[in-house]
Amino acid sequence: MAKHAPPWPWAPAPPRRTPPWERSPSPCWANLRYSANDSHGALxxxxxxxxxxxKISSPRMMAMLHARAARAHSKAGTPADACRQIAAAFAA
Structure with missing residues (x-):
């Protein structure tokens, strides 16, 4: 019997675990995107x-998201949006 096969032929297969990158967009992926000159993908x-x-309860996490968005806007060449995100980071 295979290692991951159900014990009985009629038993349902275990649910597929969703990888983290499919669950929610992670800010670290955005960091990788704008570091690779794909600022629009990061945004x-x-x-x-x-x-x-x-789902985000921490003001520190919201500030970090705004800071990364500001960096992505800066790399995209939209300084007004970058300044708006910086202000939102300080307000968070």
Missing amino acids: HLLDGAFADHR
Whole structure:
């Protein structure tokens, strides 16, 4: 019998574990994106993280997300949006 096979042929297979990168956009992936000159991809990931803001309870985490968004906007060449994110980071 295979190691991961169910004990009985009629038993359901165990649920597939979703990898972390499919569960929610992680801020560290955004960091990797804008470091590889893909600032728009980083902004897309950060927008997804901000969409789940109800799950983030720490003001420090929100400030970190705003700081990374500011860096991505800066790399994208939109300084006004970067300044807005910096102000939001200090307000968090």
